[in-house]
Amino acid sequence: MLADLKRDFENEGGIVAPLKILFLASEVDPLAKTGGLADVAGALPIALHELGCDIRIATPFYRHIKEGNFDIELFMKGITVQVGRLRLTDDVYCTYLNKKVPVYLFNKEEFYDRNQLYGTHNGDYFDNVERFVYLSKGALEFCLKSEFIPDIIHCNDWHAALVPVYLKTLYKEEPLFKRTASVLTIHNLAYQGIYPPDEYSVTGLPNELYTPEGIEFWGNINFLKGGILFADAITTVSKRYSHEIQSPEFGFGLDDILRNRRADLYGILNGVKYSVWDPSVDPFIAKKYDVSHLSGKKACKKDLVNALHMDPSYMNKPILAVISRLTEQKGCDLLGEIVNELMRMDVGFVLLGEGERKYNKMFGAVRREHIGKAGIIIGYNNQLAHKIMAGADIFLMPSRYEPCGLTQMYALRYGAVPIVRDTGGLSDTIQEFVPETGKGTGFKFLDYSASSFMEEIKNALQLFENKNMWTRIVKNGMKADFSWKRSAQKYLEVYKKASATTSLA
Ligand code: ADP
Secondary structure, three states: OHHHHHHHHHHOOOOOOOOEEEEEOOOOOOOOOOOHHHHHHOOHHHHHHHOOOEEEEEEEOOHHHHHOOOOOEEEEEEEEEEEOOEEEEEEEEEEEEOOOEEEEEEOOHHHHOOOOOOEEOOEEOOOHHHHHHHHHHHHHHHHHHHOOOOOEEEEEOHHHOHHHHHHHOOOOOOHHHOOOEEEEEEOOOOOOOEEOHHHHHHHOOOHHHOOOOOOEEOOEEEHHHHHHHHOOEEEEOOHHHHHHOOOOOOOOOOHHHHHHOHHHEEEOOOOEOOOOOOOOOOOOOOOOOEOOEOOHHHHHHHHHHHHOOOOHHHHHOOEEEEEEEEOOOOOHHHHHHHHHHHHHOOOEEEEEEEEOHHHHHHHHHHHHHOOOOEEEEEOOOHHHHHHHHHHOOEEEEOOOOOOOOOHHHHHHHOOOEEEEEOOHHHHHHOOEOEOOOOEOOEEEEOOOOHHHHHHHHHHHHHHHHOHHHHHHHHHHHHHOOOEHHHHHHHHHHHHHHHHHHHHHO
């Protein structure tokens, strides 16, 4: 078999065939994005490609992608996928990330030609089980038909979590997959893909699996649980979060099965795509700058103040910023508790986000009450997100829990000093600033309370008054390096461990 041949070859010091990886993700930046998963799927495969892997991505051919300005070609006509009782046939298209990593786009108009990726404000799309069973099984059928037989299928989040289950059940006897191992990455354990039991037949999985030891979960189907049980290796997006999810507090009901699989569970920090998120190359900001030439940041602050119609006096005052989905996870209730006090302080406040209706409303009201002081935009705007990073002095991220978090790492590179809750990836990426040593990159608070949060804001504002110290902390953050290469190397190690399990099978 290929994997054996490769290993023998390696032992003999020959030329090693590249590791073949199929990377399955429900959103990939810049094609389609609702959050950090897209950032990861748009960057990690490129880093793995640069390490010599033959990696290809599979994702749905959503309406936004069709309507976007991408170079897309038909790649394969007619893959057939069994979804429940239906045999569905459609085509696979192809585009490339950075002109080198193929992205296979699974067409199925009745599933993916919609305004949103997963649902509307009223909830999930009614047929999400069908939509993601089609993607998961379709990916396997595509491999068989195209003869791209991966050593690793890297499945991301619940949308792809049935693939490890399929490999060990419906496709168990498929000789071409004998050496294919699966890796599941959990980007956020809160999203598990839980659906009513009457949808189970859509998955095509055997009835014996629908038990509490299998993929049944309190009377429902749980996609992610299936992935955790069956994947050859499991990763999540920071070391701290990999420990946290094994506890009842952060485990969302899956902590016991994660503890059972802790020998195969790895925490690998996400990286930053510095070709996109770095003020020295960013096309969206008013003036480029870097750690040795900070003056451009002033022009960016001015640009932000103008863009959000804030009073020009805020040019000379600290600006605190938030860019976030407006959800409970992100600490919006804490922000709500402190926002009035913040409005009484001599600072500017910027927020870009959308999410739960109650938070959209709450911050909309703050905007109307504090015109000129609060630059609040309820919505999604990538260009503005870049401008805010470049113009802000302080970046707030009071998350209740945070698997990794990317925006605090972006903020570091843009010299916006993060104030974060000490949890998950925020703990792993931000070092508390210690004035005595001049080391550290931000401010952290542990207690999930408005008073602890406000105390850190006041500490930061006090430091802001000391220009030397402030420049020090800004520069410390800008020098921090979270490039993808290091993380990609860690994924390679996990792939090797996962592959080893299939060679033992
Ligand atoms: P999560 O994936 O939990 O939403 P992350 O910090 O990992 O959080 O990633 C969020 C990504 O989405 C970042 O790239 C951030 O800039 C972007 N983002 C979040 N909200 C908005 C918004 N309202 N407008 C533009 N970009 C946003």
